Amino acid sequence: MGSTARFDFPKVFEKLNDHLRFLENRLNIGICRVDLSERRMVWSDGIYDLFDHDRSVQPSRDALLQRMHPADRKDREVVNVALQRRISFDDRFRVILRDRRIRWMRASGEFLFDENGTPDALLVLMTDVTAEQTQRDVMIAADAARRPGHAAVMDTGHQASDMLTGVASLIAQRLLFI
Numbered sequence: 001m002g003s004t005a006r007f008d009f010p011k012v013f014e015k016l017n018d019h020l021r022f023l024e025n026r027l028n029i030g031i032c033r034v035d036l037s038e039r040r041m042v043w044s045d046g047i048y049d050l051f052d053h054d055r056s057v058q059p060s061r062d063a064l065l066q067r068m069h070p071a072d073r074k075d076r077e078v079v080n081v082a083l084q085r086r087i088s089f090d091d092r093f094r095v096i097l098r099d100r101r102i103r104w105m106r107a108s109g110e111f112l113f114d115e116n117g118t119p120d121a122l123l124v125l126m127t128d129v130t131a132e133q134t135q136r137d138v139m140i141a142a143d144a145a146r147r148p149g150h151a152a153v154m155d156t157g158h159q160a161s162d163m164l165t166g167v168a169s170l171i172a173q174r175l176l177f178i
Contacts, residue, residue, distance in 0.1 A: 009033050009042050021045055028128035032059070036119050050105065050126055052097040069094035069102070083111055083119060092129065104133035 024030055030046025041059040048055055051067045065073055072093035082089035088110040095103045109124035 009035070017045075024049070030126045032064075032124040032126065034122040034124075036121055047126060050103065050128055051095055052099075052103075067095045067097070069096055079109065079122075082109065086111065086113070092133075102130075103128055104130045 020031075024044060024046030028046075028050070030048070030050045031044040032047050033042045034040070035042070041061070043059040045055075047053075047059070048057070051064060053063060053067070057063050078089045078091045081087075088108065091107045091109075093105055093107070095105050097103055106127045106129045107124050108127070109122055111119050112121040112123065114120040
């Protein structure tokens with residue numbers, strides 16, 4: 001679960017910024033902290049980069065939702081369940097970048113509790129999982145193309161052609177938000 005230690009998170013970010021930026025760049029991650037008592041959100045530079053926000057944007061839930069794919073903006077019930085059960089959570093969603101590309105994100109979060117057991121903060125690690133998601137989509141398309149009854153089983157040439165068409169269709173759908 002969470003730690004009971006309180007510290008000034010923005011100052012921690014300041015002191016460790018060089019190391020944090022190195023890790024965020026290498027691992028395609030960002031960190032978000034929500035101070036529940038003060039209702040204040042703090043983003044690392046990685047969050048700004050992952051969500052394609054200008055550094056002048058004030059960290060907020062609305063700013064994150066602004067970049068989230070409309071189909072993925074539904075109420076994030078997974079967070080409420082994690083709080084009620086005092087467990088960590090994982091969630092995936094799409095982000096629409098300024099150039100209209102789609103980025104797949106994984107949010108892994110955990111609530112921190114004070115000495116009285118009251119929720120004090122929420123820490124969330126955001127990870128760019130676009131490459132992993134794309135590979136997964138390609139594997140699903142390839143698996144579907146191999147199933148009996150699918151047009152791709154006619155012959156090897158058609159299999160390759162249909163599979164490539166399916167992959168291209170998946171990519172086009174992601175770009176067009178279908």
